[in-house]
Amino acid sequence: MAEGPAPQGGSSLLFLTDEQLRKGIEAMFFAYRGFTSDPDRILEGREMGRAHHRAIHFIHRSPGTTVSNLMALLGVTKQSLNRVLRALIAEGLVEARVGRRDRRERHLYLTEAGAALERELSDAQRERMRAAYRMAGPVAVAGFRQVLEAMMDEESRRHYEALAGKGG
Amino acid sequence: MAEGPAPQGGSSLLFLTDEQLRKGIEAMFFAYRGFTSDPDRILEGREMGRAHHRAIHFIHRSPGTTVSNLMALLGVTKQSLNRVLRALIAEGLVEARVGRRDRRERHLYLTEAGAALERELSDAQRERMRAAYRMAGPVAVAGFRQVLEAMMDEESRRHYEALAGKGG
DNA sequence: CTTGGAATGTCAACAAGGCTGACGTATTGT
DNA sequence: ACAATACGTCAGCCTTGTTGACATTCCAAG
Incomplete structure (x- = not known):
């Protein structure tokens, strides 16, 4: 499963290395605490x-x-x-x-x-979310949401989208 | 996710509306379940x-x-x-x-x-994280991490960064 | 050498918030 | 009439967190 050396080719896939994924996992853990x-x-x-x-x-x-x-x-x-x-x-x-x-x-x-x-x-x-959004900027925020949505189970995503339809 | 309505003045701050923040909050909740x-x-x-x-x-x-x-x-x-x-x-x-x-x-x-x-x-x-990353792409992933880092408490961020230094 | 404090382990008691199983009740739809 | 649905509730269990109290071991300072 480990990635071995860096993949190359057309589009850099460096963001899919185990190392990058691990950082994402730890970021989720610590961020959820703040959340x-x-x-x-x-x-x-x-x-x-x-x-x-x-x-x-x-x-x-x-x-x-x-x-x-x-x-x-x-x-x-x-x-x-x-x-x-x-x-x-x-x-x-x-x-x-x-x-x-x-x-x-x-x-x-x-x-x-x-x-x-x-x-x-x-x-x-x-307030915390606003501060984080402001620090990161609109492009980052869009990416943030994209990744979170892709991380959800099917059922969760259905709930999430049903809610989004209500007020957004 | 599109852009929403047209930006106005200098820099569009539409991504800081309560509505957008609420979506982010719900995304965190549902995504963490999958996580x-x-x-x-x-x-x-x-x-x-x-x-x-x-x-x-x-x-x-x-x-x-x-x-x-x-x-x-x-x-x-x-x-x-x-x-x-x-x-x-x-x-x-x-x-x-x-x-x-x-x-x-x-x-x-x-x-x-x-x-x-x-x-x-x-x-x-x-594996789940990889699938999410792949779907969202490298730019989104960078934003994802930026927002999560900005959401952490000071202490969590210190822990997070100390770990990052170890293997990445 | 003695002693204070740090690092650890452990016991007891408790609470929040999950779970399953079983049962009861009101209501609805067939 | 009867089965199924929506809900409430009791009882009991688990995991994972908490405090408080106390013992042990060891480092370091006086």
Whole structure:
């Protein structure tokens, strides 16, 4: 599997060496730490964690989404999700309304307080992202997104694109 | 990904809109899932998880590193790390040698079996990364890395750069 | 030589957040 | 009427993180 000496030919494929790939892997690891650190900090002390943040984020993005939808989006079981939702509802951050067309479904919405927390969390996370984007510049940002999209599983990419259609 | 609407004034700052930042945030979330999925799959059934993968990765990268170094690199407590190391040593994947200069320190090395597992894990992870890199191309890859580096905490960046110096 | 502190290991207890399995209930569609 | 769906919940388990406390070993400074 190792690349051996540098490939040559028409287009330089030096960016595909094991060495370059390894740097990318380590960059992902360390960057993800930064990526999650600000929301984590905000949520600690509120007796909440990353799981709550994710639920809040996606309920904000898709108001009225159902429990099933959210399960698929987050890739967790209904039991895991239910624990988080129960806490969020108990805290008055999320509201679950019985579906009108199908009354088995629960449609999820952020309350005022929930929306406020969402803003606090995403402001922090966005601020870091904004600083990174600004430092790197628009061309780098385009590449950043391209590589991330190519790294996703099929199913994740479908979710990602469905969301992109909503607000972007 | 195209360009979006026409640029305006001097330098288009459209890539810094909340909308663009939000897409980047969601891309990170979904991409990270793909990023970890292959090693996770390999390790399940071996009674190991992501924490073991991380330890194996960094011991491979810095053979002879100490427990303290690894703690700082991984950002976990010695108790968490110790539990993982104990398992890895028990499985015969990692060897801890008493330091010669300072005999309080334990220097960590992969055994043959450990190196074999490391290869299996990183081959899988690298393969996904390679596919993503190839799809996106060298310019995108450069941008990808730039943005990730800009997203790291100071401390993470120091670790990242120290590692980069070792093999690249 | 003694002693302080650093590096490490380990025990106990706990929490978050995943998981599976099983069961119950309301509702819908056939 | 009945099967399937959407959801909630209880119970139990795992991994991986946390604190706190304590023992050991060793380096280095007084």
